[in-house]
Amino acid sequence: MASIPVSRLKGVGEKKTKALSEIGIETVFDILTYYPRRYVDRTRQVALSQLAVGEEALVLARVRRCQLRRTRNGRTLVEVDAFDGTGYLHVVFFNQPWRSKQLQEGTEAAFFGKLERFRNIEQMSNPIVDLIGDRTGRIVPIYPQSEKAGIPTWEIAKYVDDALSRAGDIFDPIPEDFLDKLDLIDRNSAIHLIHKPSSLTEMAAARKRLAFDELLRLQLMLVQSKVETALSSKGISHDVIPIFGNQTHTSRLNSGLFQPPEPQTARNGTDLVQRFFASLPFDLTNAQKRALDEIANDMRSPIPMHRLLQGDVGSGKTLVALGMLLMAVQGGYQGALMAPTEVLAEQHMLALTRLLKGFKAPGSSDLGLFAGEERELRVELLTGKVPAARRKKLLDDLYSGAIDIVVGTHALISEAVEFRNLGAVVIDEQHRFGVEQRAILRERSRSGHGLDPDMLIMTATPIPRTAAMTVFGDLDLTILDEMPPGRTPILTRWAKNQEQYQLVFDRVRDEISKGRQVYVVCPLVEGSERVVAKSATEEYQRLSQTELKGLKVGLLHGQMQPGEKEEVMDRFRNQQIDALVSTTVIEVGVDVPNATVMVIEDADRFGIAQLHQLRGRVGRGKFKSYCYLISFVDSEETNERLEALVKSTDGFYLAEKDLELRGEGTILGRRQKGRSDLKLASLAKDRDLVALAQVVAKEIVGGDPSLNQFPQLAHELEAFIGPDDTEFLFLN
């Protein structure tokens, strides 16, 4: 099917072949998987004589008159009168001049919209229009883009018909008993019913099966790669057990091969870890405990851990990471924590030094100690800034094992760093860290003992679970979905007009008079860094003369020298600046608890995730904090976005909303459009199906990544996902 050209179908000549290829249809297989965009359900058709104002309905009618003209303010207006045998329908289209060609006199069309009364005239404005030709059937499929290429939707339906009748029975690579269990129809029926359903229920069943297939292919690939890594690498069975009572290990892979050994009591006890958590002045959140137990289970298993830890800013990821490092250290292994920038590495170093002060690490005879003897736990910082002589000393001590935990930047993997016995690696990735880099890291960190260390990747950018399962499907997933208690919530408001804008700056002055500080984020402008900087400088000058007149105002943008930037931040931290006018450079890593107001200008230009990150710069101290979104734009899209932020400070809720509003394109990002693309499945709408696909993929792959038990499926996977696609998927 994949190799039979469409030209073999009835009615497809040279011209049509070309037109079809324009919309990406080359083969019979392509046309069978060219799915309808929507369906006209004739059973829901309403006679015009029955239609009432305010009702949304489907009307089938023939065009009697169609006219194109311009309104006074220059917009085009197409007016149509259509008749269905019982009454007339008046339809208007704004800014769609092409409708006058589409809806010529005599054309029969389906109009879907709401009947409204406008200046005493009943009409539909900008309804959905489908030309269904003389097709019969209760449910009429409407194919996408077909008009643009000059192929009416009923012609595609005809070709599909012919293709279906000649394709014979379509093979199903998934065994029947699987399908029964999953409540899925077989593939042959699904392909038929997606094109020619006799009810919407049948259509839904068909869609479910075909969407499942798309998701399963993706998951199979991810699980395959995960199992391959697991089989080809040997990890460390750390001597550790879960200590917070979450004994049920998350099933990592389904085959018996991968059952971790039954947790018994750990030989060395879980002393260090336990003592450390007991030393904290607060209780861990349940989410933190669950995360630590999941990590303990993974560390105990001989399969190297590859786990993604997702948690909103402030959810307490650092402590979870530190817990993991200590699990390694208490068994005599070393730990490494890698940050994306020097500043963040230094911040981590400060935090760790403070938290670990006075703790002991188990000694070892190599270090001239007797068994059982303990020594001070040693944490060191290794970045590009460290002077050569000191670096040499640090490298020596890492090699000998005298350093227990090292904190650093990418320098940790790019340098000739050799560990005595690295057991745990934490990567704090502010942004994305591709599979490729993870592989390099694994390679480099495979130290003397030849075993792969366990690896935890932390991210503060919430991604909806289903999307994470797809983009990071080769990693296990832990989500910190709970904030430590006692945070002061941030009040978010949207200023929609000049009057409210003034009120915002009243609040700004008020807070500053109370000794608090303020950020003002400049409008996002397109262009080079220089253009951005210029516009920020102008805004800084304007505000200094107007809304912020008489206050100590500072400016921060990306074009400033590093030293200059630090100086401004220092002055802000020391309260020598009241209000900091800034570009989005303050998005990450800035922590000034005394700042309580975040003003974001032209907020409609920012995405949800970015607004959420910016808002996270306030609410970091004991003071009530405020976030003001400034935007005078009134559109449905802006409304949805800004209202979401006003309504919620939950990063995961917002990420789901973002996915819903913008679609998967933004998350699957750089992935190439190709055969593996999701045509029917949606990560936002098919959450359950994504999860199901992952479970099934694990079941099918088991301990057999080459799919020997499912040769047809293996074959299909190869056909669908070329090596290029695989790479793109992993580069995210």
Ligand code: ADP
């Ligand atoms: P993240 O890295 O996820 O943004 P951090 O680990 O930096 O968050 O934690 C933010 C702050 O919350 C730190 O000051 C930390 O000490 C504190 N914290 C972490 N966990 C808890 C908890 N369970 N209860 C109270 N405070 C906590």
Ligand code: MG
């Ligand atoms: Mg942190």
